[in-house]
Amino acid sequence: MGLLPEDLIKALARVRSVGTITGAGISAESGVPTYRGKGGLYDDPEEGDRTIEALSAPTLARDPDRTWRVISALAQRCLEAKPNAGHYALAEIEAKVERFCLLTQNVDGLHGRAGSKNIIDIHGDRLATACMDCGVEGRLTDPGMIRGTPRCPVCNGRLRPGVVLFGEMLPVEKVARIEREFYAHVPDCVMIVGTTAQFPYIVMPVLAAAQAGKLTIEINPEETDISPAVDFTLRGKAGEFLPAIAAAISTVR
């Protein structure tokens, strides 16, 4: 028997547009730690709560060196990681269908490196920076070398990381893109992959698709709050199921 149920294979063959939502689980097979669960960044009994505190707006305002210590170490790990079969399968699906959008909570940049194009990185990018004084945007090339708070090459102001920290708003233009891609035109198929689905803006596009009678799929080794709402729950690794899904989707462009 194949990896996917026969009725899912049949449904995937009819799909013309795909929306995908990803979380840290898709990068677990690349060696990037997840946030929650065993071995996750917040799971560490010694450092978990301190990590959350370091990655917060009040800490950035009070003690940016502390925020940067955590960000620079995490950014260096992302640079060293490589995309896996799950990331590549999503880029393959994008190349096959008429319309594709990838809403990711991940800040590791692995989707872009695998070739995905229409990405909404709602929580930002660990290698991105913005000056807290003049606003100029930039990118880190060697995060492992950062000591203290890096300085702006234009005005010498202090840089901030280009990620959404605890206590910060989501970027308005990215929220507007979610609206266009997932609500104004609900995709034929919406997949949710490797996330504990903690936030309403992650859960709602799946519920909107289910309500519109579209195909909904979850890929996760564990049960999550969204599991009861989807048509198919695929219990296992993204790197195993996504290539099978990519193979089942027809080329329509």
Ligand code: OAD
């Ligand atoms: P979590 O760490 O909460 O959840 C990771 C999920 O991936 C879990 O449900 C795992 O069961 C699943 N998983 C593990 N290995 C997997 C694999 N090989 N294939 C598929 N799934 C697998 O990560 P997120 O849900 O992404 O926000 O966390 C959401 C947000 O919370 C993050 O973006 C971050 C965090 O606070 C910010 O930093 C703003």
